[in-house]
Amino acid sequence: MMIKRNIKNNAAFSLLELLVALVIISLLTTLSFFGLGSFSQARHLDAALWGVGGMIEQAHVTARARNLQVWVGLADVTKQGVDGTAMVVFTDQSGLNPQSISGSTSGLTPLSSVSFFRDAEIVMGATEPGEVNIGSMAGDWGEYQSQLDGKVVDFPFLFCISPTGEVLTKDGVSPRTLIVSVALSRRPESEPVPVGVVRLGGLSGKLDVGIEVWDTAQTP
Numbered sequence: 670m671m672i673k674r675n676i677k678n679n680a681a682f683s684l685l686e687l688l689v690a691l692v693i694i695s696l697l698t699t700l701s702f703f704g705l706g707s708f709s710q711a712r713h714l715d716a717a718l719w720g721v722g723g724m725i726e727q728a729h730v731t732a733r734a735r736n737l738q739v740w741v742g743l744a745d746v747t748k749q750g751v752d753g754t755a756m757v758v759f760t761d762q763s764g765l766n767p768q769s770i771s772g773s774t775s776g777l778t779p780l781s782s783v784s785f786f787r788d789a790e791i792v793m794g795a796t797e798p799g800e801v802n803i804g805s806m807a808g809d810w811g812e813y814q815s816q817l818d819g820k821v822v823d824f825p826f827l828f829c830i831s832p833t834g835e836v837l838t839k840d841g842v843s844p845r846t847l848i849v850s851v852a853l854s855r856r857p858e859s860e861p862v863p864v865g866v867v868r869l870g871g872l873s874g875k876l877d878v879g880i881e882v883w884d885t886a887q888t889p
Contacts, residue, residue: 710788710853714880717754717786717851718865722878724784725849725867728758729874731780732830738837739780742813742824743803743849745790745888752854753787755822757815783817790854791826792864792886799845801838801871803828804889809839826889834874843871852886862886 725741732739737760746755758781793804803826812823828847829837836847849867856862861882868877 710855713786713788714851714853714863714865717789718867718878718880720784720786721754721756721849721851721865722867722876724756724758724781725869726876727781728830729834729869729876731758731760732832733834733874736832738832739830740777740813741828741830742815743791743826744822744824745854746785746817746822748785748787748818751787752790753785754789754791754851755783755785755817755824757781757783757813757824759813759815777813779815783815783822785817786851788854789851789865790888792850792852792862793889794850794864794883794886796848800848801844801846802848802850804850806838807889830874836869836871845871847871850886860884 721743728739728741731737739758739760742757742759744755746753748755757779759777759779761777791804793802796802806828807825810827810829812825813827815822815824831837835843838844847869849869850864852862852864861884864881864883864886866877866879866881869875
């Protein structure tokens, strides 16, 4: 006698389902730092964290895939009366020295439109040997200019990713870790401070994104 069995096919989670789950977990983690009464604050910090991390990953992948020198620029701006952080990714196909960037877009090609993350600002904290915070690099390579809602924005916080995936600094030495950190622009004075932190391996290109609690956080 042949016995037939009905086996239920349990499909694995799709990539979209996993991403949604990660975003929800991250949002809940962020919310726990602010309390249930500050949902919008948690949402804005979470959006800035994942937005910044996503654009840095885009820059890193593009640099290696297209064999280009790719730049990431950040700036603290005000859009329609709301403070926030602006971000853009662009490339220099001429291979010019990074010092050539000085407010001119000549020879520079945008790879993304300018993104705006409301209620967020670039902050700095303590770093360990081999780490560099983007906030300490303001104006190192001049400023890149682009437009946000028809207004010119200067991006003083710049770093470059080489075609091999290494992070380039002005002195030509790749840091062990490049840190880009953002906090709420309207955060309370009390400490500790929840900070969205993106850590990019200077040589490996490994990206770590998460919420950390800093004892202090100051604007550059």
